Amino acid sequence: MDQDKIMDCVDNVPSLSPTATKIIQVANNMNASANELVQVIKMDPVLTGKVLKLINSVYYGMPQKVVSLGRAVILLGINTIKNLALSTAVLGAFKQKGKLGAFNMNLFWEHCLGCGVGSKLLAKSQGVSKMQLEEYFIAGLLHDIGKMPLVQFDHEAYDKVLKVMEDEPERDEAEIEEEILGTTHTKIGGLIADKWKLPEPLKESITGHHNPTITGTDFSIKIAVHLANIDCNRKDFGIVPSRNVEFTEEVLEAMEMTDVDLELALAPLEEEIELAKVFLKLGN
Numbered sequence: 001m002d003q004d005k006i007m008d009c010v011d012n013v014p015s016l017s018p019t020a021t022k023i024i025q026v027a028n029n030m031n032a033s034a035n036e037l038v039q040v041i042k043m044d045p046v047l048t049g050k051v052l053k054l055i056n057s058v059y060y061g062m063p064q065k066v067v068s069l070g071r072a073v074i075l076l077g078i079n080t081i082k083n084l085a086l087s088t089a090v091l092g093a094f095k096q097k098g099k100l101g102a103f104n105m106n107l108f109w110e111h112c113l114g115c116g117v118g119s120k121l122l123a124k125s126q127g128v129s130k131m132q133l134e135e136y137f138i139a140g141l142l143h144d145i146g147k148m149p150l151v152q153f154d155h156e157a158y159d160k161v162l163k164v165m166e167d168e169p170e171r172d173e174a175e176i177e178e179e180i181l182g183t184t185h186t187k188i189g190g191l192i193a194d195k196w197k198l199p200e201p202l203k204e205s206i207t208g209h210h211n212p213t214i215t216g217t218d219f220s221i222k223i224a225v226h227l228a229n230i231d232c233n234r235k236d237f238g239i240v241p242s243r244n245v246e247f248t249e250e251v252l253e254a255m256e257m258t259d260v261d262l263e264l265a266l267a268p269l270e271e272e273i274e275l276a277k278v279f280l281k282l283g284n
């Protein structure tokens, strides 16, 4: 793929709805108030309905039914509502289901959901505050977003990538993509993040989830997504089964974590994915 084709591929990615764009603006503005956010979401009644449906799903296990966004913000915090609205809007932008060539969209979204859930479980185990957890979830949900336009643009070429990945499980995914497509899903994902003006930590986990640069010992969103992605592949929540992946030694050392710590933190993964499937059932 030459540079023009790459740009065409990214141009094909749908724009986010005006509401989603405004939510991102609010999200990027540190001084925005909860009320501002509620007003933005409320402008879109369908989105409001979906956010309330999520909040009242078993995944969030609220003791009482939440009937208004204002109440939801009080109970769950502005950050949670912001990220829920954003997840819903982004999922809505990609309506495709079923299969495109060998690429199974349903499995793909299940993988993304698994990474969101896993990343959040890891954040919980690291004592990340409740208010920040949804940030980890959405980062996992979106980490492979660059694959969507690649598959939609030329699914025959992407089929070749999948075939080589299956035949040569030891080989690096990015290397295979680069060889066959002339680009990678993380690069395309970064361009989408720019197009949608996604917040920086989200962009970082989209572009850096395969080879996260480690600075200090901070448990960043990018690190959580990186580890959750590996765990999902190990547990076959992936579009290419049986890839041989181990947790990255360097990351474990920097985070002072062991395989056992990770296994414990991620033990509820399957169960939580089942509960979180409500995200994929929102319909469009």
Ligand SMILES: [Fe+2]
Binding pocket: 143, 144, 185, 209, 210
């Ligand atoms: Fe990836």
Ligand SMILES: [Fe+2]
Binding pocket: 111, 115, 143, 144, 229
């Ligand atoms: Fe992934």
